[in-house]
Amino acid sequence: MYFIVYYIVRYRKATVKNNLKIALPNLNDKERLVIEKKFYKHFCDMFMEMAKTMTISSEEMDKRFKITNIELMKEYEAKGKSIMLLASHYASWEWLLSLNLKLSYQGIAVYKKIANRYFDKLTKDIRSKYKTEMVSTDKSIPLMANNNRKGILSVYGLASDQSPKTKQIAHWESFMGMETPVHIGPELLSKKYNLNVIFAKVKKVKRGYYEMTLIPITDDAKSLPNYEIIHRYIKEVEKQIYEAPEYYFWTHKRWKHEHN
Numbered sequence: 001m002y003f004i005v006y007y008i009v010r011y012r013k014a015t016v017k018n019n020l021k022i023a024l025p026n027l028n029d030k031e032r033l034v035i036e037k038k039f040y041k042h043f044c045d046m047f048m049e050m051a052k053t054m055t056i057s058s059e060e061m062d063k064r065f066k067i068t069n070i071e072l073m074k075e076y077e078a079k080g081k082s083i084m085l086l087a088s089h090y091a092s093w094e095w096l097l098s099l100n101l102k103l104s105y106q107g108i109a110v111y112k113k114i115a116n117r118y119f120d121k122l123t124k125d126i127r128s129k130y131k132t133e134m135v136s137t138d139k140s141i142p143l144m145a146n147n148n149r150k151g152i153l154s155v156y157g158l159a160s161d162q163s164p165k166t167k168q169i170a171h172w173e174s175f176m177g178m179e180t181p182v183h184i185g186p187e188l189l190s191k192k193y194n195l196n197v198i199f200a201k202v203k204k205v206k207r208g209y210y211e212m213t214l215i216p217i218t219d220d221a222k223s224l225p226n227y228e229i230i231h232r233y234i235k236e237v238e239k240q241i242y243e244a245p246e247y248y249f250w251t252h253k254r255w256k257h258e259h260n
Contacts, residue, residue, distance in 0.1 A: 001044045006037065012251040016040075019250045023176040023241070038246035045207060050094050053126050058101060065095040065210045070102055072214045073155075076196045077104055079219060082147065082154050084186055084195040086217065088161040088237045089249035091202040092210045096157070099200075099212070100130045106154045107132045110140045132157075141189070148193045156195070160186050160230075161237050163254055171227055173234045176241065181257050187229040190221040197221055197229055199236045204247050 005011050016039065020032045027035075056064075076083050083105065087093050100107030109127060113136040114120035124134045135143055140156070147154050160183040169181040190197050197217035205211050217232050218224055241248045 001048070002041050005044055006040045011040075015253055016250045019252075019254060020245070022178060022255050024245060025177070035246045036250075039248070039250055042204070042247055043249075043251070046092065046094070049092060049208065050126060053094060053129055058098075058130075061095065061098045064208055065092065065098050065212065067099065067102065068211060068213045070214075072198070072216065073099075073103065076198065076216075076219065077153075079196060080153070081219075082144075082156065082193060082195050084190045084197045084221075085155050085157045085200055086186055086197065086233050087157060087159045087200040087202070088240060089159050089252075090237070090240055091204045091247045093159055093202070094127065095210060096200055096202060096212060097127055097132045098130050100132045100155075103155055106152065107157065108140075108143070108154050109134055109157045110137055111135070112137055144189060144193060156189075157200075158186050160233070161254075162252055163256060166257065169257065171230065173227075173231060175234050175254075176238060178255050180255060182230055182234060184227070184230055186233070187221075187227065190218075190229055191224075194222050197233075199233060201236065201240055204244065 006013075013036075016036055017032070020027075020036060024032060024035070073083070085099075087096055097107070097109060107130075109132050111123070111127070111134055114123060128134050144154075144156065146152075162183075164181055164183050168183075171182055171184050172179050173182045174180070175182070186197075189195065196219045199215040199217055201213045201215050203211045203213070215236055217229060217236075221229060
């Protein structure tokens with residue numbers, strides 16, 4: 001599969017090369033090429049793993065996706081407040097959803113709806129296997145408002161490291177050395193509903209095996225200065241990428257906006 005995607009289809013190779021050049025200017029072309037090829041092998045692995053999600057047992061998933069400190073989530077649940085779980089498009093965000101099997105709160109994953117109805121349904125079916133409620137971005141705010149009003153405690157999972165639409169740009173952060181527009185929705189919602197905020201750091205141990213560590217961002221969102229939550233999140237994403245850049249999702253144009 002890797003040979004076809006990388007050498008024949010050449011899927012978004014120009015975008016990947018450009019992103020790596022922007023994000024890792026300290027490396028030379030040869031060093032970035034090594035990362036590029038490793039990324040495409042991982043990229044192909046992700047699709048195989050997504051398909052495997054439909055048939056893999058919970059016991060097998062426990063072996064392949066380990067959580068190093070689930071006790072932190074339990075501590076946050078015990079505080080009696082809903083939780084904002086921030087992730088990035090790194091390593092395996094698909095298998096991260098298996099976390100829901102270990103929660104007492106309702107797990108809700110916010111995702112961007114796919115235009116193709118068939119693939120949108122397929123994606124929801126795969127990601128809903130572990131009793132996770134899939135909610136499209138346009139329905140997420142009304143859902144959170146309703147849950148807050150009714151006292152329904154939930155864990156809201158968002159991967160917020162992609163570029164916002166031009167009309168939605170409200171704040172910029174330094175990301176991988178570049179001034180970059182960021183989604184501020186997670187911060188605004190965390191403050192509005194006083195959510196506990198956690199970052200899900202995922203590490204690829206070896207092919208088909210991952211390890212997740214929960215990093216506390218804050219348990220008092222309202223007390224932090226504006227944009228501090230999103231700043232802490234972006235810095236965690238950066239650290240994750242620098243540790244092993246080949247596992248980040250480089251096919252999207254992350255730096256397509258210029259800060260005037």
